[in-house]
Amino acid sequence: MSIRATVLSQIQQIAARQKKTLAPLDDDLPLLKSGLDSLCIAILVAALDDALDLDPFAAGDVAIPVTLGDFIALYENAAG
Amino acid sequence: MRTPLAERRSLWALAAGRGLPVGRFVGDALGRVALAELSHGSSIEGSPERLRGANVLVASERQLPAVLALLQLDGLARRVLLCPPDLPAAYLPSVLAEAEVDFVLCDGTGPAAAGDFIACADHVTPALAWPGGQMQTELVLFTSGTTGRPKLVVHSLASLTGPLDDGMAIAPDAVWSTFYDVRRYGGLQILLRALLGGASMVLSQAGEAVEDFLQRAGEAGVTHISGTPSHWRRALMSGAAGRMRPDYVRLSGEVADQGILDQLALAYPRAQIAHAFASTEAGVAFDVRDGLAGFPAGLIETQSGQAQMRVVDGSLRIRSTRVASRYLGAAAGIADAEGFVDTGDMVELRDGRYFFVGRREGIINVGGAKVRPEEVEAVINRHPCVQMSRVRGRRSPIMGELVVAEIMLRPGHALEEEEILESCRRELADYKVPAMLRVVEALEIAASGKLVRPRA
Numbered sequence: 001m002s003i004r005a006t007v008l009s010q011i012q013q014i015a016a017r018q019k020k021t022l023a024p025l026d027d028d029l030p031l032l033k034s035g036l037d038s039l040c041i042a043i044l045v046a047a048l049d050d051a052l053d054l055d056p057f058a059a060g061d062v063a064i065p066v067t068l069g070d071f072i073a074l075y076e077n078a079a080g
Numbered sequence: 081m082r083t084p085l086a087e088r089r090s091l092w093a094l095a096a097g098r099g100l101p102v103g104r105f106v107g108d109a110l111g112r113v114a115l116a117e118l119s120h121g122s123s124i125e126g127s128p129e130r131l132r133g134a135n136v137l138v139a140s141e142r143q144l145p146a147v148l149a150l151l152q153l154d155g156l157a158r159r160v161l162l163c164p165p166d167l168p169a170a171y172l173p174s175v176l177a178e179a180e181v182d183f184v185l186c187d188g189t190g191p192a193a194a195g196d197f198i199a200c201a202d203h204v205t206p207a208l209a210w211p212g213g214q215m216q217t218e219l220v221l222f223t224s225g226t227t228g229r230p231k232l233v234v235h236s237l238a239s240l241t242g243p244l245d246d247g248m249a250i251a252p253d254a255v256w257s258t259f260y261d262v263r264r265y266g267g268l269q270i271l272l273r274a275l276l277g278g279a280s281m282v283l284s285q286a287g288e289a290v291e292d293f294l295q296r297a298g299e300a301g302v303t304h305i306s307g308t309p310s311h312w313r314r315a316l317m318s319g320a321a322g323r324m325r326p327d328y329v330r331l332s333g334e335v336a337d338q339g340i341l342d343q344l345a346l347a348y349p350r351a352q353i354a355h356a357f358a359s360t361e362a363g364v365a366f367d368v369r370d371g372l373a374g375f376p377a378g379l380i381e382t383q384s385g386q387a388q389m390r391v392v393d394g395s396l397r398i399r400s401t402r403v404a405s406r407y408l409g410a411a412a413g414i415a416d417a418e419g420f421v422d423t424g425d426m427v428e429l430r431d432g433r434y435f436f437v438g439r440r441e442g443i444i445n446v447g448g449a450k451v452r453p454e455e456v457e458a459v460i461n462r463h464p465c466v467q468m469s470r471v472r473g474r475r476s477p478i479m480g481e482l483v484v485a486e487i488m489l490r491p492g493h494a495l496e497e498e499e500i501l502e503s504c505r506r507e508l509a510d511y512k513v514p515a516m517l518r519v520v521e522a523l524e525i526a527a528s529g530k531l532v533r534p535r536a
Contacts, residue, residue, distance in 0.1 A: 038447070041317070042447075043515040045476065045477060045478055057477030064316040064317050066317060
């Protein structure tokens with residue numbers, strides 16, 4: 001599965017488990033308007049760390065992503 | 081800012097003493113009150129005289145009614161309890177009994193709305209001058225309890241305002257704000273800085289979207305603002321951080337890592353970024369303004385500041401005039417025989433700086449909210465498929481830590497993940513529900529018979 005597909009699939013799984021209604025997931029969607037709150041986003045980051053073995057935030061100096069597109073790009077760039 | 085003689089003057093006298101220009105206000109998302117209105121009016125129903133020397137609990141969902149009440153009650157009442165809006169109503173009767181509360185002040189919302197109360201409003205009605213008083217009112221805060229009823233921590237205006245004498249120059253036209261509720265220690269610090277510094281105060285509002293709060297802060301001209309690292313990460317993630325232009329950004333309530341300090345320095349290039357360490361019981365120990373995570377080792381055992389610190393068995397201990405005097409209704413004191421409070425926060429020395437490495441008791445800090453692992457384990461362990469479980473913190477770049485659970489299954493059982501999580505959701509607050517469950521073969525038990533708890 002591509003990184004994009006993994007991110008989107010994890011978002012859907014977490015939303016379902018946390019009983020959140022998702023907005024249509026396009027790249028311009030601000031993450032905090034997606035229906036996920038910051039606790040869900042924290043869970044997403046941990047789940048992606050497990051699924052992809054990637055934690056782009058660990059570098060410390062990353063720009064915090066605002067949109068879904070920024071978020072996916074962060075993981076795609078971290079994968080090299 | 082000089083610390084005024086707080087022990088002899090009331091909060092209102094000190095706030096008013098800094099001047100009451102018409103533009104000086106306290107406000108939230110729904111209302112704004114010019115402080116000057118309180119010099120010839122009141123937000124509290126009926127005669128103030130019945131409140132003189134009384135024990136009063138102030139409860140409302142919004143912070144504004146509570147702030148107005150506090151300004152009128154300090155110096156007049158014997159004891160003021162600042163009840164947080166999320167206190168479960170079931171705990172109220174024992175709080176009222178333990179604190180010997182004579183009157184409840186309420187705006188008709190919050191945990192005390194169902195009982196008898198004196199109305200306190202979010203606005204000021206013109207009246208005779210409020211009488212005030214010179215009593216050394218006990219200001220009682222609720223611990224952000226992890227399990228069971230919160231403890232009641234007794235402070236005074238003197239202990240609460242001790243940290244304000246830190247040499248920070250505050251312009252009288254400053255506007256303070258905080259993501260915190262001001263009925264919590266971290267938020268109350270900011271409110272007191274505003275009131276005693278001659279400044280205005282913008283209150284946060286439960287349920288308000290972060291971008292709306294930032295917009296409101298920007299429009300109100302907020303110059304000084306505080307929050308937990310998780311509050312700030314959320315602000316940066318909203319894309320709306322630029323809607324305000326603060327001069328001073330403060331972090332407290334959680335460990336500030338280098339990442340969030342650097343991000344804030346980028347987002348607010350002209351602001352001073354400071355992170356502080358404080359607890360409801362110990363008060364503010366220090367703040368660090370060099371932009372680096374951790375704190376310089378030189379702060380330990382220096383006698384120059386108002387707060388002295390030492391590290392004993394790896395945990396940070398604090399002694400200062402800012403320490404709370406006692407818990408109401410408890411035999412156990414807050415400080416040891418030498419006056420030091422054991423914070424339970426573990427620190428490690430690396431290259432001349434101390435860094436926080438977690439809590440001794442394994443308490444997990446999710447975005448500033450504390451979780452005791454045993455409380456979550458108790459819920460998980462009730463499920464028939466579970467032999468034993470261990471709940472611990474997992475580092476999170478978004479929330480500081482997340483709650484995760486390791487589960488040892490009963491022989492012949494499979495993991496009923498959804499059922500376990502459902503019971504956690506039913507019985508625990510959102511942030512306490514494990515983000516992840518993992519099946520393990522065994523959990524290590526120490527010679528003492530206790531679960532071995534690794535630090536996150």
